Amino acid sequence: MNAFDPAALECLAALADAGSFERAAQRLAITQSAVSQRLRALETGLGRLLVVRSRPLRLTEPGKLLLRYARQMQAMRADIARELGAQGQHDERLPIAVNADSLATWVLPALQPVVQAGLAEGFGLELIVDDQDFTHESLREGTVLGCVSTVAEALRGCTATPLGSMRYVAVGSPGFIAQALPQGLHRANFAKLPWLVFNRKDDNHAVWVGQAFGVTEPRLVERHVPSTEAQTRAAVMGWGVAVVPELMAAPGLASGALAALHPEVHVDVRLHWHQWKLRSTADADTTDAPPAAETPLRAGVLDRIGRALADGARAALRPLEPSNLATTP
Missing domain, CATH: 3.40.190.10 (Periplasmic binding protein-like II)
Structure with a gap:
Protein backbone atom coordinates (compact mmCIF):
# COMPACT_ATOMS: atom_id res chain seq x y z
CA MET A 1 0.00 0.00 0.00
CA ASN A 2 2.97 2.36 0.56
CA ALA A 3 3.52 2.43 -3.21
CA PHE A 4 0.31 4.41 -3.75
CA ASP A 5 0.82 8.06 -4.56
CA PRO A 6 -0.30 10.17 -1.54
CA ALA A 7 -1.50 12.92 -3.89
CA ALA A 8 -3.68 10.42 -5.75
CA LEU A 9 -5.10 9.12 -2.47
CA GLU A 10 -5.86 12.71 -1.50
CA CYS A 11 -7.78 13.08 -4.75
CA LEU A 12 -9.78 9.94 -4.03
CA ALA A 13 -10.74 11.25 -0.58
CA ALA A 14 -11.68 14.64 -2.05
CA LEU A 15 -13.86 12.97 -4.68
CA ALA A 16 -15.62 10.94 -1.99
CA ASP A 17 -16.25 14.10 0.03
CA ALA A 18 -17.18 16.47 -2.80
CA GLY A 19 -19.12 14.14 -5.08
CA SER A 20 -17.77 15.68 -8.29
CA PHE A 21 -14.48 16.37 -10.06
CA GLU A 22 -15.16 20.11 -10.08
CA ARG A 23 -15.73 20.41 -6.34
CA ALA A 24 -12.85 18.04 -5.60
CA ALA A 25 -10.53 20.23 -7.66
CA GLN A 26 -11.73 23.32 -5.78
CA ARG A 27 -11.17 21.57 -2.45
CA LEU A 28 -7.60 20.62 -3.42
CA ALA A 29 -6.86 23.92 -5.24
CA ILE A 30 -5.81 22.11 -8.42
CA THR A 31 -7.36 21.70 -11.86
CA GLN A 32 -10.04 19.16 -12.74
CA SER A 33 -7.62 17.70 -15.25
CA ALA A 34 -5.07 17.09 -12.48
CA VAL A 35 -7.69 15.33 -10.35
CA SER A 36 -8.70 13.15 -13.30
CA GLN A 37 -5.09 12.28 -14.17
CA ARG A 38 -4.20 11.32 -10.59
CA LEU A 39 -7.29 9.15 -10.25
CA ARG A 40 -6.63 7.49 -13.61
CA ALA A 41 -3.04 6.73 -12.60
CA LEU A 42 -4.27 5.20 -9.34
CA GLU A 43 -6.86 3.06 -11.14
CA THR A 44 -4.32 2.00 -13.77
CA GLY A 45 -1.76 1.02 -11.17
CA LEU A 46 -4.32 -0.98 -9.21
CA GLY A 47 -6.07 -2.40 -12.27
CA ARG A 48 -9.46 -1.61 -10.73
CA LEU A 49 -12.17 0.96 -11.27
CA LEU A 50 -12.30 3.07 -8.10
CA VAL A 51 -14.93 5.71 -8.91
CA VAL A 52 -18.17 5.43 -10.88
CA ARG A 53 -18.53 8.62 -12.92
CA SER A 54 -22.15 9.30 -12.00
CA ARG A 55 -23.95 12.29 -10.51
CA PRO A 56 -23.00 12.35 -7.72
CA LEU A 57 -19.87 10.26 -8.00
CA ARG A 58 -19.81 7.02 -6.02
CA LEU A 59 -16.97 4.76 -5.02
CA THR A 60 -16.73 1.12 -6.05
CA GLU A 61 -15.95 -1.53 -3.45
CA PRO A 62 -12.17 -1.32 -4.21
CA GLY A 63 -12.53 2.46 -4.02
CA LYS A 64 -14.11 2.24 -0.57
CA LEU A 65 -11.31 -0.06 0.56
CA LEU A 66 -8.69 2.40 -0.62
CA LEU A 67 -10.60 5.31 0.91
CA ARG A 68 -10.16 3.72 4.34
CA TYR A 69 -6.41 3.83 3.80
CA ALA A 70 -6.58 7.44 2.60
CA ARG A 71 -8.52 8.45 5.74
CA GLN A 72 -5.96 6.78 7.98
CA MET A 73 -3.15 8.61 6.18
CA GLN A 74 -4.98 11.90 6.76
CA ALA A 75 -5.31 11.16 10.47
CA MET A 76 -1.64 10.21 10.80
CA ARG A 77 -0.64 13.37 8.93
CA ALA A 78 -2.65 15.43 11.43
CA ASP A 79 -0.79 13.69 14.27
CA ILE A 80 2.58 14.46 12.65
CA ALA A 81 1.65 18.12 12.21
CA ARG A 82 0.56 18.35 15.85
CA GLU A 83 3.71 16.67 17.17
CA LEU A 84 5.91 18.98 15.08
CA GLY A 85 4.04 22.01 16.38
CA ALA A 86 2.61 22.74 12.96
CA GLN A 87 -0.98 23.24 14.06
CA GLY A 88 -3.03 25.38 11.76
CA GLN A 89 -0.77 24.67 8.79
CA HIS A 90 -2.83 21.70 7.64
CA ASP A 91 -6.53 21.28 7.17
CA GLU A 92 -6.90 17.57 7.74
CA ARG A 93 -10.44 16.24 7.88
CA LEU A 94 -11.14 13.68 10.60
CA PRO A 95 -14.75 12.52 10.18
CA ILE A 96 -16.55 10.50 12.85
CA ALA A 97 -20.13 9.23 12.73
CA VAL A 98 -22.53 9.60 15.66
CA ASN A 99 -26.23 9.04 16.08
CA ALA A 100 -28.44 12.11 16.37
CA ASP A 101 -29.64 11.28 19.90
CA SER A 102 -26.08 11.07 21.22
CA LEU A 103 -25.17 14.29 19.42
CA ALA A 104 -28.16 16.03 21.00
CA THR A 105 -27.34 14.88 24.52
CA TRP A 106 -23.84 13.80 25.57
CA VAL A 107 -21.40 13.89 22.61
CA LEU A 108 -20.76 17.65 22.47
CA PRO A 109 -20.04 17.94 26.22
CA ALA A 110 -17.80 14.89 25.93
CA LEU A 111 -15.76 16.46 23.11
CA GLN A 112 -15.57 19.88 24.77
CA PRO A 113 -12.35 19.12 26.73
CA VAL A 114 -10.66 17.99 23.52
CA VAL A 115 -11.56 21.23 21.78
CA GLN A 116 -10.68 23.37 24.80
CA ALA A 117 -7.27 21.71 25.10
CA GLY A 118 -6.46 22.82 21.59
CA LEU A 119 -6.08 19.27 20.28
CA ALA A 120 -8.45 20.06 17.44
CA GLU A 121 -5.96 22.52 15.92
CA GLY A 122 -4.49 21.25 12.69
CA PHE A 123 -7.43 19.08 11.65
CA GLY A 124 -11.08 19.52 10.83
CA LEU A 125 -13.32 17.46 13.09
CA GLU A 126 -16.44 16.53 11.15
CA LEU A 127 -19.45 14.98 12.86
CA ILE A 128 -21.55 12.89 10.49
CA VAL A 129 -25.02 11.97 11.73
CA ASP A 130 -26.77 8.67 11.07
CA ASP A 131 -28.85 6.13 12.94
CA GLN A 132 -26.81 4.21 15.52
CA ASP A 133 -27.55 0.96 13.67
CA PHE A 134 -26.04 2.35 10.44
CA THR A 135 -22.99 4.39 11.52
CA HIS A 136 -20.91 1.20 11.51
CA GLU A 137 -21.38 0.88 7.75
CA SER A 138 -19.79 4.31 7.28
CA LEU A 139 -16.73 3.03 9.14
CA ARG A 140 -16.65 -0.11 7.01
CA GLU A 141 -16.80 1.92 3.80
CA GLY A 142 -14.05 4.29 4.91
CA THR A 143 -16.30 7.35 5.01
CA VAL A 144 -15.36 7.93 8.65
CA LEU A 145 -12.45 7.06 10.96
CA GLY A 146 -14.59 6.35 14.01
CA CYS A 147 -18.22 5.87 14.93
CA VAL A 148 -20.68 5.49 17.79
CA SER A 149 -22.64 2.33 17.00
CA THR A 150 -24.86 -0.37 18.45
CA VAL A 151 -22.56 -2.98 16.88
CA ALA A 152 -20.32 -4.59 19.50
CA GLU A 153 -17.87 -6.53 17.33
CA ALA A 154 -14.89 -4.63 15.93
CA LEU A 155 -14.04 -4.68 12.25
CA ARG A 156 -10.66 -6.08 11.28
CA GLY A 157 -8.11 -3.32 11.84
CA CYS A 158 -10.39 -1.49 14.28
CA THR A 159 -10.93 -1.34 18.02
CA ALA A 160 -14.31 -1.35 19.78
CA THR A 161 -14.87 0.25 23.20
CA PRO A 162 -18.14 -0.17 25.16
CA LEU A 163 -19.65 3.22 25.99
CA GLY A 164 -22.86 2.61 27.89
CA SER A 165 -26.58 2.25 27.47
CA ASP A 268 -32.09 0.55 26.47
CA VAL A 269 -29.78 0.88 23.48
CA ARG A 270 -26.18 -0.27 23.95
CA LEU A 271 -23.56 1.98 22.36
CA HIS A 272 -19.92 1.31 21.43
CA TRP A 273 -17.10 3.45 20.04
CA HIS A 274 -15.26 2.03 17.02
CA GLN A 275 -12.12 3.46 15.44
CA TRP A 276 -9.37 2.45 13.07
CA LYS A 277 -6.10 1.42 14.71
CA LEU A 278 -3.60 4.16 13.97
CA ARG A 279 -0.08 4.11 15.38
CA SER A 280 1.12 7.50 16.55
CA THR A 281 4.39 8.71 15.07
CA ALA A 282 6.12 8.58 18.44
CA ASP A 283 5.08 4.97 18.94
CA ALA A 284 6.37 4.08 15.48
CA ASP A 285 9.95 4.59 16.71
CA THR A 286 9.97 1.37 18.73
CA THR A 287 8.39 -2.01 18.18
CA ASP A 288 8.16 -2.59 21.94
CA ALA A 289 6.14 0.57 22.65
CA PRO A 290 2.77 0.02 24.39
CA PRO A 291 -0.47 0.74 22.50
CA ALA A 292 -1.31 4.41 21.98
CA ALA A 293 -4.32 4.13 24.30
CA GLU A 294 -1.90 3.33 27.14
CA THR A 295 0.39 6.29 26.44
CA PRO A 296 -1.82 9.39 26.73
CA LEU A 297 1.04 11.83 26.19
CA ARG A 298 1.89 10.26 22.83
CA ALA A 299 -1.46 9.04 21.58
CA GLY A 300 -2.89 10.38 18.32
CA VAL A 301 -5.80 12.74 17.96
CA LEU A 302 -8.22 9.94 17.10
CA ASP A 303 -7.26 8.06 20.29
CA ARG A 304 -7.85 11.21 22.33
CA ILE A 305 -11.25 11.70 20.74
CA GLY A 306 -12.12 8.10 21.57
CA ARG A 307 -11.07 8.50 25.19
CA ALA A 308 -13.02 11.76 25.52
CA LEU A 309 -16.14 10.06 24.20
CA ALA A 310 -15.66 7.10 26.55
CA ASP A 311 -15.26 9.46 29.53
CA GLY A 312 -18.30 11.50 28.51
CA ALA A 313 -20.42 8.41 27.98
CA ARG A 314 -19.38 7.01 31.35
CA ALA A 315 -20.70 10.19 33.00
CA ALA A 316 -23.93 10.45 30.99
CA LEU A 317 -25.05 6.94 30.05
CA ARG A 318 -26.06 3.91 32.05
CA PRO A 319 -23.41 1.20 32.56
CA LEU A 320 -23.60 -1.68 30.12
CA GLU A 321 -25.06 -4.83 31.59
CA PRO A 322 -26.25 -8.02 29.90
CA SER A 323 -29.86 -7.17 30.75
CA ASN A 324 -29.68 -3.54 29.62
CA LEU A 325 -30.76 -4.12 26.03
CA ALA A 326 -34.47 -3.50 25.49
CA THR A 327 -35.57 -4.53 28.96
CA THR A 328 -38.71 -3.97 30.96
CA PRO A 329 -38.16 -4.00 34.74
Whole structure:
Protein backbone atom coordinates (compact mmCIF):
# COMPACT_ATOMS: atom_id res chain seq x y z
CA MET A 1 0.00 0.00 0.00
CA ASN A 2 2.97 2.36 0.56
CA ALA A 3 3.52 2.43 -3.21
CA PHE A 4 0.31 4.41 -3.75
CA ASP A 5 0.82 8.06 -4.56
CA PRO A 6 -0.30 10.17 -1.54
CA ALA A 7 -1.50 12.92 -3.89
CA ALA A 8 -3.68 10.42 -5.75
CA LEU A 9 -5.10 9.12 -2.47
CA GLU A 10 -5.86 12.71 -1.50
CA CYS A 11 -7.78 13.08 -4.75
CA LEU A 12 -9.78 9.94 -4.03
CA ALA A 13 -10.74 11.25 -0.58
CA ALA A 14 -11.68 14.64 -2.05
CA LEU A 15 -13.86 12.97 -4.68
CA ALA A 16 -15.62 10.94 -1.99
CA ASP A 17 -16.25 14.10 0.03
CA ALA A 18 -17.18 16.47 -2.80
CA GLY A 19 -19.12 14.14 -5.08
CA SER A 20 -17.77 15.68 -8.29
CA PHE A 21 -14.48 16.37 -10.06
CA GLU A 22 -15.16 20.11 -10.08
CA ARG A 23 -15.73 20.41 -6.34
CA ALA A 24 -12.85 18.04 -5.60
CA ALA A 25 -10.53 20.23 -7.66
CA GLN A 26 -11.73 23.32 -5.78
CA ARG A 27 -11.17 21.57 -2.45
CA LEU A 28 -7.60 20.62 -3.42
CA ALA A 29 -6.86 23.92 -5.24
CA ILE A 30 -5.81 22.11 -8.42
CA THR A 31 -7.36 21.70 -11.86
CA GLN A 32 -10.04 19.16 -12.74
CA SER A 33 -7.62 17.70 -15.25
CA ALA A 34 -5.07 17.09 -12.48
CA VAL A 35 -7.69 15.33 -10.35
CA SER A 36 -8.70 13.15 -13.30
CA GLN A 37 -5.09 12.28 -14.17
CA ARG A 38 -4.20 11.32 -10.59
CA LEU A 39 -7.29 9.15 -10.25
CA ARG A 40 -6.63 7.49 -13.61
CA ALA A 41 -3.04 6.73 -12.60
CA LEU A 42 -4.27 5.20 -9.34
CA GLU A 43 -6.86 3.06 -11.14
CA THR A 44 -4.32 2.00 -13.77
CA GLY A 45 -1.76 1.02 -11.17
CA LEU A 46 -4.32 -0.98 -9.21
CA GLY A 47 -6.07 -2.40 -12.27
CA ARG A 48 -9.46 -1.61 -10.73
CA LEU A 49 -12.17 0.96 -11.27
CA LEU A 50 -12.30 3.07 -8.10
CA VAL A 51 -14.93 5.71 -8.91
CA VAL A 52 -18.17 5.43 -10.88
CA ARG A 53 -18.53 8.62 -12.92
CA SER A 54 -22.15 9.30 -12.00
CA ARG A 55 -23.95 12.29 -10.51
CA PRO A 56 -23.00 12.35 -7.72
CA LEU A 57 -19.87 10.26 -8.00
CA ARG A 58 -19.81 7.02 -6.02
CA LEU A 59 -16.97 4.76 -5.02
CA THR A 60 -16.73 1.12 -6.05
CA GLU A 61 -15.95 -1.53 -3.45
CA PRO A 62 -12.17 -1.32 -4.21
CA GLY A 63 -12.53 2.46 -4.02
CA LYS A 64 -14.11 2.24 -0.57
CA LEU A 65 -11.31 -0.06 0.56
CA LEU A 66 -8.69 2.40 -0.62
CA LEU A 67 -10.60 5.31 0.91
CA ARG A 68 -10.16 3.72 4.34
CA TYR A 69 -6.41 3.83 3.80
CA ALA A 70 -6.58 7.44 2.60
CA ARG A 71 -8.52 8.45 5.74
CA GLN A 72 -5.96 6.78 7.98
CA MET A 73 -3.15 8.61 6.18
CA GLN A 74 -4.98 11.90 6.76
CA ALA A 75 -5.31 11.16 10.47
CA MET A 76 -1.64 10.21 10.80
CA ARG A 77 -0.64 13.37 8.93
CA ALA A 78 -2.65 15.43 11.43
CA ASP A 79 -0.79 13.69 14.27
CA ILE A 80 2.58 14.46 12.65
CA ALA A 81 1.65 18.12 12.21
CA ARG A 82 0.56 18.35 15.85
CA GLU A 83 3.71 16.67 17.17
CA LEU A 84 5.91 18.98 15.08
CA GLY A 85 4.04 22.01 16.38
CA ALA A 86 2.61 22.74 12.96
CA GLN A 87 -0.98 23.24 14.06
CA GLY A 88 -3.03 25.38 11.76
CA GLN A 89 -0.77 24.67 8.79
CA HIS A 90 -2.83 21.70 7.64
CA ASP A 91 -6.53 21.28 7.17
CA GLU A 92 -6.90 17.57 7.74
CA ARG A 93 -10.44 16.24 7.88
CA LEU A 94 -11.14 13.68 10.60
CA PRO A 95 -14.75 12.52 10.18
CA ILE A 96 -16.55 10.50 12.85
CA ALA A 97 -20.13 9.23 12.73
CA VAL A 98 -22.53 9.60 15.66
CA ASN A 99 -26.23 9.04 16.08
CA ALA A 100 -28.44 12.11 16.37
CA ASP A 101 -29.64 11.28 19.90
CA SER A 102 -26.08 11.07 21.22
CA LEU A 103 -25.17 14.29 19.42
CA ALA A 104 -28.16 16.03 21.00
CA THR A 105 -27.34 14.88 24.52
CA TRP A 106 -23.84 13.80 25.57
CA VAL A 107 -21.40 13.89 22.61
CA LEU A 108 -20.76 17.65 22.47
CA PRO A 109 -20.04 17.94 26.22
CA ALA A 110 -17.80 14.89 25.93
CA LEU A 111 -15.76 16.46 23.11
CA GLN A 112 -15.57 19.88 24.77
CA PRO A 113 -12.35 19.12 26.73
CA VAL A 114 -10.66 17.99 23.52
CA VAL A 115 -11.56 21.23 21.78
CA GLN A 116 -10.68 23.37 24.80
CA ALA A 117 -7.27 21.71 25.10
CA GLY A 118 -6.46 22.82 21.59
CA LEU A 119 -6.08 19.27 20.28
CA ALA A 120 -8.45 20.06 17.44
CA GLU A 121 -5.96 22.52 15.92
CA GLY A 122 -4.49 21.25 12.69
CA PHE A 123 -7.43 19.08 11.65
CA GLY A 124 -11.08 19.52 10.83
CA LEU A 125 -13.32 17.46 13.09
CA GLU A 126 -16.44 16.53 11.15
CA LEU A 127 -19.45 14.98 12.86
CA ILE A 128 -21.55 12.89 10.49
CA VAL A 129 -25.02 11.97 11.73
CA ASP A 130 -26.77 8.67 11.07
CA ASP A 131 -28.85 6.13 12.94
CA GLN A 132 -26.81 4.21 15.52
CA ASP A 133 -27.55 0.96 13.67
CA PHE A 134 -26.04 2.35 10.44
CA THR A 135 -22.99 4.39 11.52
CA HIS A 136 -20.91 1.20 11.51
CA GLU A 137 -21.38 0.88 7.75
CA SER A 138 -19.79 4.31 7.28
CA LEU A 139 -16.73 3.03 9.14
CA ARG A 140 -16.65 -0.11 7.01
CA GLU A 141 -16.80 1.92 3.80
CA GLY A 142 -14.05 4.29 4.91
CA THR A 143 -16.30 7.35 5.01
CA VAL A 144 -15.36 7.93 8.65
CA LEU A 145 -12.45 7.06 10.96
CA GLY A 146 -14.59 6.35 14.01
CA CYS A 147 -18.22 5.87 14.93
CA VAL A 148 -20.68 5.49 17.79
CA SER A 149 -22.64 2.33 17.00
CA THR A 150 -24.86 -0.37 18.45
CA VAL A 151 -22.56 -2.98 16.88
CA ALA A 152 -20.32 -4.59 19.50
CA GLU A 153 -17.87 -6.53 17.33
CA ALA A 154 -14.89 -4.63 15.93
CA LEU A 155 -14.04 -4.68 12.25
CA ARG A 156 -10.66 -6.08 11.28
CA GLY A 157 -8.11 -3.32 11.84
CA CYS A 158 -10.39 -1.49 14.28
CA THR A 159 -10.93 -1.34 18.02
CA ALA A 160 -14.31 -1.35 19.78
CA THR A 161 -14.87 0.25 23.20
CA PRO A 162 -18.14 -0.17 25.16
CA LEU A 163 -19.65 3.22 25.99
CA GLY A 164 -22.86 2.61 27.89
CA SER A 165 -26.58 2.25 27.47
CA MET A 166 -28.90 5.05 26.37
CA ARG A 167 -32.37 4.68 27.87
CA TYR A 168 -35.47 5.69 25.90
CA VAL A 169 -38.85 6.48 27.47
CA ALA A 170 -42.28 7.26 26.04
CA VAL A 171 -43.58 10.76 26.77
CA GLY A 172 -46.38 13.12 25.81
CA SER A 173 -47.70 16.45 26.98
CA PRO A 174 -50.23 16.34 29.85
CA GLY A 175 -52.76 18.10 27.63
CA PHE A 176 -52.36 15.59 24.80
CA ILE A 177 -52.61 12.67 27.22
CA ALA A 178 -55.75 14.07 28.87
CA GLN A 179 -57.43 14.67 25.51
CA ALA A 180 -56.30 11.63 23.50
CA LEU A 181 -55.84 9.09 26.29
CA PRO A 182 -58.49 9.69 28.98
CA GLN A 183 -58.34 5.99 29.88
CA GLY A 184 -54.58 5.76 29.46
CA LEU A 185 -52.47 4.10 26.75
CA HIS A 186 -53.45 0.46 26.19
CA ARG A 187 -53.63 -2.29 23.59
CA ALA A 188 -56.88 -0.98 22.11
CA ASN A 189 -55.68 2.54 21.32
CA PHE A 190 -51.91 2.56 20.71
CA ALA A 191 -52.37 2.03 16.94
CA LYS A 192 -54.69 5.03 16.67
CA LEU A 193 -52.29 7.58 18.16
CA PRO A 194 -49.69 9.67 16.32
CA TRP A 195 -46.13 8.59 17.20
CA LEU A 196 -43.29 11.05 16.69
CA VAL A 197 -40.50 9.35 14.73
CA PHE A 198 -37.04 10.64 13.77
CA ASN A 199 -37.01 9.01 10.30
CA ARG A 200 -37.72 5.71 8.53
CA LYS A 201 -34.68 4.10 10.17
CA ASP A 202 -36.01 4.85 13.65
CA ASP A 203 -37.76 1.88 15.26
CA ASN A 204 -37.50 2.70 18.98
CA HIS A 205 -41.22 3.52 19.12
CA ALA A 206 -42.10 0.12 17.65
CA VAL A 207 -39.74 -1.63 20.07
CA TRP A 208 -41.30 0.25 23.00
CA VAL A 209 -44.84 -0.68 21.92
CA GLY A 210 -43.74 -4.29 21.48
CA GLN A 211 -42.41 -4.39 25.02
CA ALA A 212 -45.36 -2.55 26.54
CA PHE A 213 -48.12 -4.61 24.91
CA GLY A 214 -46.46 -7.83 23.79
CA VAL A 215 -46.94 -7.30 20.05
CA THR A 216 -44.55 -7.79 17.15
CA GLU A 217 -44.19 -5.40 14.22
CA PRO A 218 -46.98 -3.04 15.33
CA ARG A 219 -48.55 -0.84 12.66
CA LEU A 220 -48.37 2.72 13.98
CA VAL A 221 -49.39 6.16 12.80
CA GLU A 222 -46.11 8.06 12.38
CA ARG A 223 -45.25 11.74 12.26
CA HIS A 224 -41.64 12.24 11.17
CA VAL A 225 -39.68 14.93 13.00
CA PRO A 226 -36.00 14.51 12.01
CA SER A 227 -34.38 16.16 15.03
CA THR A 228 -34.10 14.87 18.59
CA GLU A 229 -34.58 18.34 20.05
CA ALA A 230 -37.50 19.13 17.74
CA GLN A 231 -39.06 15.73 18.39
CA THR A 232 -39.06 16.42 22.13
CA ARG A 233 -40.40 19.92 21.56
CA ALA A 234 -43.17 18.52 19.34
CA ALA A 235 -44.14 16.18 22.16
CA VAL A 236 -44.35 19.17 24.54
CA MET A 237 -46.56 20.92 21.97
CA GLY A 238 -48.95 17.96 21.90
CA TRP A 239 -48.14 16.52 18.47
CA GLY A 240 -48.17 12.95 19.73
CA VAL A 241 -46.25 10.36 21.73
CA ALA A 242 -42.46 10.37 21.46
CA VAL A 243 -39.98 7.68 22.51
CA VAL A 244 -36.93 9.82 23.24
CA PRO A 245 -33.73 9.58 25.27
CA GLU A 246 -34.32 9.87 28.98
CA LEU A 247 -31.56 12.50 28.99
CA MET A 248 -33.57 14.64 26.58
CA ALA A 249 -36.92 14.10 28.29
CA ALA A 250 -35.67 14.77 31.83
CA PRO A 251 -36.10 18.59 31.84
CA GLY A 252 -39.67 18.35 30.51
CA LEU A 253 -40.56 15.61 32.97
CA ALA A 254 -39.14 17.65 35.85
CA SER A 255 -41.01 20.82 34.84
CA GLY A 256 -44.29 19.07 34.12
CA ALA A 257 -44.21 19.93 30.40
CA LEU A 258 -44.02 16.20 29.68
CA ALA A 259 -45.49 13.12 31.35
CA ALA A 260 -44.20 9.57 31.07
CA LEU A 261 -46.39 6.84 29.62
CA HIS A 262 -45.94 3.47 31.32
CA PRO A 263 -42.73 4.65 33.05
CA GLU A 264 -41.92 1.06 34.00
CA VAL A 265 -41.29 0.33 30.29
CA HIS A 266 -38.11 1.50 28.62
CA VAL A 267 -35.81 0.67 25.72
CA ASP A 268 -32.09 0.55 26.47
CA VAL A 269 -29.78 0.88 23.48
CA ARG A 270 -26.18 -0.27 23.95
CA LEU A 271 -23.56 1.98 22.36
CA HIS A 272 -19.92 1.31 21.43
CA TRP A 273 -17.10 3.45 20.04
CA HIS A 274 -15.26 2.03 17.02
CA GLN A 275 -12.12 3.46 15.44
CA TRP A 276 -9.37 2.45 13.07
CA LYS A 277 -6.10 1.42 14.71
CA LEU A 278 -3.60 4.16 13.97
CA ARG A 279 -0.08 4.11 15.38
CA SER A 280 1.12 7.50 16.55
CA THR A 281 4.39 8.71 15.07
CA ALA A 282 6.12 8.58 18.44
CA ASP A 283 5.08 4.97 18.94
CA ALA A 284 6.37 4.08 15.48
CA ASP A 285 9.95 4.59 16.71
CA THR A 286 9.97 1.37 18.73
CA THR A 287 8.39 -2.01 18.18
CA ASP A 288 8.16 -2.59 21.94
CA ALA A 289 6.14 0.57 22.65
CA PRO A 290 2.77 0.02 24.39
CA PRO A 291 -0.47 0.74 22.50
CA ALA A 292 -1.31 4.41 21.98
CA ALA A 293 -4.32 4.13 24.30
CA GLU A 294 -1.90 3.33 27.14
CA THR A 295 0.39 6.29 26.44
CA PRO A 296 -1.82 9.39 26.73
CA LEU A 297 1.04 11.83 26.19
CA ARG A 298 1.89 10.26 22.83
CA ALA A 299 -1.46 9.04 21.58
CA GLY A 300 -2.89 10.38 18.32
CA VAL A 301 -5.80 12.74 17.96
CA LEU A 302 -8.22 9.94 17.10
CA ASP A 303 -7.26 8.06 20.29
CA ARG A 304 -7.85 11.21 22.33
CA ILE A 305 -11.25 11.70 20.74
CA GLY A 306 -12.12 8.10 21.57
CA ARG A 307 -11.07 8.50 25.19
CA ALA A 308 -13.02 11.76 25.52
CA LEU A 309 -16.14 10.06 24.20
CA ALA A 310 -15.66 7.10 26.55
CA ASP A 311 -15.26 9.46 29.53
CA GLY A 312 -18.30 11.50 28.51
CA ALA A 313 -20.42 8.41 27.98
CA ARG A 314 -19.38 7.01 31.35
CA ALA A 315 -20.70 10.19 33.00
CA ALA A 316 -23.93 10.45 30.99
CA LEU A 317 -25.05 6.94 30.05
CA ARG A 318 -26.06 3.91 32.05
CA PRO A 319 -23.41 1.20 32.56
CA LEU A 320 -23.60 -1.68 30.12
CA GLU A 321 -25.06 -4.83 31.59
CA PRO A 322 -26.25 -8.02 29.90
CA SER A 323 -29.86 -7.17 30.75
CA ASN A 324 -29.68 -3.54 29.62
CA LEU A 325 -30.76 -4.12 26.03
CA ALA A 326 -34.47 -3.50 25.49
CA THR A 327 -35.57 -4.53 28.96
CA THR A 328 -38.71 -3.97 30.96
CA PRO A 329 -38.16 -4.00 34.74
